[in-house]
Amino acid sequence: MKNLILNIxxxxxxxxxxxxxxxxxxxxxxxxxxxxAVTILSGLAAQLQALVIRGDVTxxxxxxxxxxxxxxxxxxxxxxxxxxxxxxxxxxxxPGEWTVTASHLGYASAALKTPAAADTALLHFKLRSQAIPMxxxxxxxxxxxxxxxxxxxxxxxxxxxxxxNRAAITAADALQAEIGLDVQEDFSGQGVTLQGIxxxxxxxxxxxxxxxxxxxxxxxxxQIAAVxxxxxxxxxxxxxxxxxxxxxxxxxxxxTEPALVPFSVGADVQFGGYVPNHTPPxxxxxxxxxxxxxxGVNVGWxxxxxxxxxxxxxxxxGLMDIDPTTAHTEGINGSDRFNGDVRIDYDLHGPSxxxxxxxxxxxxxxxxxxxxxxxxxxxxxxxETNRMIGSSAEIVCAPTDDDRYxxxxxxxxxxxxxxxxxxxxxxxxxxxxxxxxxxxxxxxxTRRIAARHLATFGADGYIWDIAAHSEMGAIPSHxxxxxxxxxxxxxxxxxxxxxxxxxxxxxxxxxxVYGDHWSPRLSxxxxxxxxxxxxxxxxxxxxxxxxxxxxxxxxxxxAGYVVYGNPDLKPEDSQNYSVSLEHTYKNSAAAxxxxxxxxxRNLIDFDSVGSSDQYYTGVYRYGNIVSAWTRGMELExxxxxxxxxxxxIAYSFLDTRNRQTGNLLIRRPKHSARWxxxxxxxxxxxxxxxxxxxxxxxQSIFQTDDQQSDEWTQSYQLWNLSLARDLGxxxxxxxxxxxxxxxxxxxxxxxxxxxxxxxxxxxxxxx
Numbered sequence: 001m002k003n004l005i006l007n008i009x010x011x012x013x014x015x016x017x018x019x020x021x022x023x024x025x026x027x028x029x030x031x032x033x034x035x036x037a038v039t040i041l042s043g044l045a046a047q048l049q050a051l052v053i054r055g056d057v058t059x060x061x062x063x064x065x066x067x068x069x070x071x072x073x074x075x076x077x078x079x080x081x082x083x084x085x086x087x088x089x090x091x092x093x094x095p096g097e098w099t100v101t102a103s104h105l106g107y108a109s110a111a112l113k114t115p116a117a118a119d120t121a122l123l124h125f126k127l128r129s130q131a132i133p134m135x136x137x138x139x140x141x142x143x144x145x146x147x148x149x150x151x152x153x154x155x156x157x158x159x160x161x162x163x164x165n166r167a168a169i170t171a172a173d174a175l176q177a178e179i180g181l182d183v184q185e186d187f188s189g190q191g192v193t194l195q196g197i198x199x200x201x202x203x204x205x206x207x208x209x210x211x212x213x214x215x216x217x218x219x220x221x222x223q224i225a226a227v228x229x230x231x232x233x234x235x236x237x238x239x240x241x242x243x244x245x246x247x248x249x250x251x252x253x254x255x256t257e258p259a260l261v262p263f264s265v266g267a268d269v270q271f272g273g274y275v276p277n278h279t280p281p282x283x284x285x286x287x288x289x290x291x292x293x294x295x296g297v298n299v300g301w302x303x304x305x306x307x308x309x310x311x312x313x314x315x316x317x318g319l320m321d322i323d324p325t326t327a328h329t330e331g332i333n334g335s336d337r338f339n340g341d342v343r344i345d346y347d348l349h350g351p352s353x354x355x356x357x358x359x360x361x362x363x364x365x366x367x368x369x370x371x372x373x374x375x376x377x378x379x380x381x382x383x384e385t386n387r388m389i390g391s392s393a394e395i396v397c398a399p400t401d402d403d404r405y406x407x408x409x410x411x412x413x414x415x416x417x418x419x420x421x422x423x424x425x426x427x428x429x430x431x432x433x434x435x436x437x438x439x440x441x442x443x444x445x446t447r448r449i450a451a452r453h454l455a456t457f458g459a460d461g462y463i464w465d466i467a468a469h470s471e472m473g474a475i476p477s478h479x480x481x482x483x484x485x486x487x488x489x490x491x492x493x494x495x496x497x498x499x500x501x502x503x504x505x506x507x508x509x510x511x512x513v514y515g516d517h518w519s520p521r522l523s524x525x526x527x528x529x530x531x532x533x534x535x536x537x538x539x540x541x542x543x544x545x546x547x548x549x550x551x552x553x554x555x556x557x558x559a560g561y562v563v564y565g566n567p568d569l570k571p572e573d574s575q576n577y578s579v580s581l582e583h584t585y586k587n588s589a590a591a592x593x594x595x596x597x598x599x600x601r602n603l604i605d606f607d608s609v610g611s612s613d614q615y616y617t618g619v620y621r622y623g624n625i626v627s628a629w630t631r632g633m634e635l636e637x638x639x640x641x642x643x644x645x646x647x648x649i650a651y652s653f654l655d656t657r658n659r660q661t662g663n664l665l666i667r668r669p670k671h672s673a674r675w676x677x678x679x680x681x682x683x684x685x686x687x688x689x690x691x692x693x694x695x696x697x698x699q700s701i702f703q704t705d706d707q708q709s710d711e712w713t714q715s716y717q718l719w720n721l722s723l724a725r726d727l728g729x730x731x732x733x734x735x736x737x738x739x740x741x742x743x744x745x746x747x748x749x750x751x752x753x754x755x756x757x758x759x760x761x762x763x764x765x766x767x
Contacts, residue, residue, distance in 0.1 A: 050091065050092055050093060050094060050095070050119075051093040051094065051095045051096070051098070051114065051118070051119060051120070051121060052089070052090075052091050052093075052119065052121070053073070053089070053090040053091075053093060053100060053120075054088065054090070054120070054121070054122060054123075055071075055088060055122055055123035055124055055125065056082070056086045056087045056088070056124060056125070057069040057086045057088065057102050057104070057125040057126075058086055058127070059107075059126075059129065059680065060126040060127060060129075061129060061643035061644050061680065062681055062685075063682045063683065064683075064685070064726065065082070065084070065085050065086025065087075066082060066086050066104050066127060067086060068081050068260060069081065069082040069088070069103065069104040069125070069127070070102070071088045071090065071100060071101070071103075071125075072100070073093055073099070074099040074100070076098075078093055082102075083260075084264055084266070084730070084764070084765045085730060085763075085764065087765075095117070097113055097114055097116040098113065098114045098121075099111055099112075100114060100123055104127055107129055109127075110125050110126070110127055129640065129643050136148045136159070136231065138151055138155050138157060138233050139233070139255070140205075140233040140235050140251055140253040141154075141233070141235045142242075142456070142503065143242050143444060143446075143456055143458065143491070144446050144454065152501045152503045152523050152524065152535060153235060153503070154235075154236070154535050154580045154582075154592070154594065155235055156178060156180070156236070157232070157233060158174055158175065158178060158234070159231055160229055160230050160231055162174075162676075162678070163229055163232075165722065166687055166720070166722055166736070167270075167722050167724075167736045167757065167759065169225065169226055169270075169294055169313075170221060170222045170225060170226055171222075171226055171232070171254055172189075172190035172220075172221035172222045173226060174226050174229070175192065175234075175252070176689070176720075177648075177675075177689045177690075178234065179634055179636055179650035179651070179652050179672075179673075179674045180194060180634045180650075181193070181194055181234060183221065184218070184667075185749055185750065189215065189218060189219075189220025189221070189222050189223065190218075190220055190221045190222045191217070192204075192218075192221060192252060193249070194234075194236050195237070195249065195250070195630055196598070196632070196654050196656050197249030197574075197598060198217060198249070199214075199217055199218040199219065200214060200217030200246075201246065201247075201248035201541075201574075202246070202248075202250055202251070202252060203246045203250070203251045203252070204221070204224075204252050205253040205254065206224065206253075206359065207255060207256055207343075208253060209390065209392050209410050209412065210410075210412070210438060210440070211224070211412070212438050212464075213416065213436060215416065220386075222337075223337065223339075223386065224254060224361075225313045225315070225341070227296060227311035227313055227341060228257050228298060228309055228341065228343070229254060229255070229256060229257070230256060231255050232253070232255070233251075233253045233255060234250065235250050235251045235253075236249070236578070236596070237249075237537060237539060237541075237576040237578050237596065237598070238519075238540060238541030238574050238576035238598075239521075240507060240519040240521075240541040240542055241491070241506060241507045241519045241539055241540075242489060242491070242505065242521075244460065244485075244507065244509055245509075245544045245571075246543050247541060247543075248542065248572060248600070249541075249574075249598075256341070256343055256357075257309065258307050258343060258345045258355075259300040259301055259302045259307035259343075260300070261300065261302060261765045262301070262303065262765075263300065263301055263765060264298075264763070265297075265298070265300075265764055265765070266297070266298045266299075266730075266761065266763035267295075267296065267297045267298075268295070268759060268761040268762070269294070269295045269296075270295075270758060270759030270760070271292065271293045271294075271759075272292050272293075272755060272756045272757035273288030273290040273292045274289045274290040274292075274320045274331075274753050274754065274755055275288060275289070275742070275754050275755070276322070276742055276753050289320075290317070290319060290332075290334075291316070291318040292755065292757065293316045294313065294314065294316070295313070295314050296314070297311065297312050298312075299311075305346055305348075306346050307344070307346075308342070308345075310341065310342040310343070311339075311341055312339070312340050313339045314338055315338075315339070316335070317332060317334060317336075317337075319332070319333065319334035320332035320334075320751075320753060320755075321368075322746055322751060322753050323746040326370065326746075327368055327370045327379045328369055328370040329367040329369070330747075331744075331751050331753070332752050333366065333367040334365065334366045335363060335365045335366075337362070337363040338361070338362045339359075339360070339361050340358075340359070341357070341359045342357070343356070343358075344357075350397075350399075351397055351398050351399045352395065352397040354393070354396075355392075355395075355396065356391070356392070356393050358391045359388070360388070360389050360390075361389075362386075362387050363386040363387070364383070365382075365385075365386070366381065366382065367382050368380070368381060369381075369382050380421060380429060381420075381422075382418070382419070383418070383419045383420075383421065384417070384418045385415070385417040386417075387414070388412065388413070389412065389413050390412030390413070391410070391411060392409065394406055394407065394408035394409075395408075400448075402446070402447070402448035403448060404444075404447075405444070405445050406444045406445075407443050407444075408440075408441070408443075408444075409439075409440070409441050410440045410441075410442070411438070411439045413435070413436065413437045413438075414435075414436040415433075415434075415435055415436075416433065416434045416435075416436075417432070417434075418432045418433075419431050430556060431469075431470065431471045432469070432554065433468065433469050433470070434467070434468040434548075435467045436464070436465070437464070437465045438462065438464050440461070440462040441461050442458065442459070442461075443459045443460075444457075444458045445457045452494060452495045453494050454492070454493040455490065455492050456490070456491040456492075457488075457490050459486070459487065459488045459489075460486065460487050461486035461487075462484065462486075463482055463483070463484045464482060464483045465481070466480065466481060466482070466547045467479075467480035467481075468480070468548070468552055470554055470555050470556075471555070477552075477554075477555050479551045479552055479553070479565075481550070481551055482547075483512050483544075483547055485509055485510060485512060486510055487508060487510065489505060489506065489507035489508070490505065490506060491503065491505035499526060499527040499528070500524070500525070500526055501525040501526075502522070502523075502524050503524065503525075504520075504523075505521050506521070507519040507520075511544055513544070514544055517571070518540075519539070519540050519541065519542060520540055521537065521538070522538050522539070523535070523538075523539075524537075531583060531585055532581070533581070534580070534581050535578075535579070535580045535581075535582070537576070537577070537578050538576070539576050540573070540575055540576075542571050542573050543571060544571050545570075545572075545622075549566065549569060549622045550567050550622075551565045551567060552565045553565060560614075560618075561617040561618050561619070561620060562619055563620045563622070564619075564620070564621045564622070566623060569604060569622060570624050571602065572601070572602050572603055572604060572624075573601045574598055574599060574600050574601070575598070575599040576596070576598050576599075577596065577598075578594060578595065578597075579594070579595050580592055580593065580594035580595070581594075589637075589638065589640065590639070591637045592634075592635075592636045593633070593635050593636075594633065594635075594636075595632070595633050596630075596631065596634075597629065598629060599629050600626075600627065600628045602624040604622055604623070604624055604625075605622070605623070605625055606620040606623075607620060607621050607622070607623035607625045608620055609621050625660070626660065627658075627659040628656065628657060628659055629656070629659070630654065630655070630656045631656075632653050632655060634650065634651070634652045634653075636648070636649075636650040644681050645679050646677070646678045647675075647676070648674075648675065648676045648677075649675045650673060650675070651672075651673045652671070652672045652673070653670065653671060656668050663697075666696070666698065667696055667698065668696055668697075669696040669715075671692070671694035672691065672693050672694060673692040674690070674692075675689065675691075676688065676690075677689070683725055683726035684726075685725075686721075686722070686724075687721070688719070688721050689720050690717060690718050690719040690720055691717070692715070693716055695712050695713050695714060695715045696712070696713050697710075697713075698712065698713045713745075714745065716743050716745075716750070717743070718738075718739055718750065719741060720736070720739070720740060721736070721737045721740055722734060722736040722737075730762050730763050731761070731762050732760070732761045732762075733758075733759070733760050733761075734759050734760075734761070736756075736759070737756050737757075738754070738755045738757075739752060739755065740754065741754070742754035
């Protein structure tokens, strides 16, 4: 302030030298207050004349706005993040010439200077694409914040811009193009298989919170809307050391984005449907044989320490029957779904913050089912209701990058109701209802305990309750139960020498039914050069049987079968070994070669124990009936062809064996591939992606005897295309075609035919 007054005094003296010098030298005359008032007003005027820096940031090749670009002013603590339109504004800078820098992951930074004598500076940054982004921050693999390129455990990352380029509506859509990951279609929805390991052994998280509500062992990823998703982190292999039960095959963590700009609002609407190859040739328009539609709205708000982001989505999928000659729905079930989510971030004093999340989902499904009787054809209308609600509150304190402490309380509930109605009279034939509740308290601490040791400690406790009721005619079956467990784990990231990172860890869990269980894991990373990294892991996984598998009786006599729980089940166990070599070169490409082996024991599945006149399909009981292994190789190549075109190709080889029979495991393709191309040019964006699935042993989910089959499926390819146009003022329009050639098979799949979708988006924000 003293310097400010002296500078103002000097400036004023240039115009009134005698008056000012005399006034400041007075001993108590009336002129001193006048001088003080002039000085204060002059200081305020200087503040009002502060420089305002505004502008935008775009891709130099495509002209697309680069959201979340960091814009900083050298020599000050002032800066801003570009909004969804690429715009930014910085205020409170004194007039003068300043150097302003714009930085964005995957782009070369650029610097511009402001005019020396101006009260407003307008800057236009055009950043040049530099590399495949490898500097994203991930959390799932180590439960610590790490750069993707430095994390010791191999992690697959699905980026938010990839999800938007494919116009993905659900998490299942977003994961379709990932290698080593198979999104399976069945009557339970869209479950995910990792490295040949079934969906019931893959843990699904949203912002680190467990998702419940499995049907036939699968979490339906279609129930998770792709709203406000920052990225999806996928870690393959046994992860029970960090996440406990259900993480035998790996972890999929869907990470949402906090509010980053003062205000943003967006909306989108799309419509379309199934367009089969047998569309009448004389038709001069697209003939939709199902009606699909989706509408969404999102709002972001940031004021000082408080940030809020929320989204709502309505999604309708019409019944898609790819074989209309049969009564059964061979295709996609009709559904109406509503998703809502909210995230609130509040920065406390110092390095602490509070994070609140809330999610809600309501879904209604319908399809037609054949009784399966050969002598008499009986059709049923199936109706399914799924409802989920979840919320979490977390406090995080991070004084430094290497010291982080958090405590979280989380609760989620799931409601599932299924009814089989006689067609067309609507009388209830079968009925099943299940209510689940899951509550968890978790503590996590990461601390640098020595120059080369970063330790992570954690503890969790949960209670999982379930109440279920099923009824076939007048024959009821019901049960209720709850399971509790607590655990503690420790992990040390140790760098014994330059280029080497060792990551040992162990988890102890105390389960109400199964007592003590230990899950160790060891990972390492060796940076042979700055552009060449070798990663390896060995770990143990386990999965405790669910309450359904232990106690529930599912009576489905109208389809001719019944499933009994088994309280004598043992936990499933696994050992996982993996090694990968990752190469980045010329700062513009990346390649990864991975090998893995999974040893699986005491796997739980339906075991046939006979049949009867009433249960003509079979009487089943859960049992530890399978011991198996999976092994394979994955090759991934990601590169930038030029400044506008980016490509990704991947191939996976999978070998499996059932130790009891010596046969291959069913429904696991030996060969599969994925590919994607993303092209940006001025206001246009195009994406082509697809997958190849080789032939595999097939068996209906109702034919579970000994898990054997001699029936092989056919290999197939799926191609998808999306094309988007930026219309300006935050508007864009797009068209997406999934399963471009309409390849389907009513028995083996895929069961989703060609779907054409047309949509419009609007996203606007204020800096």
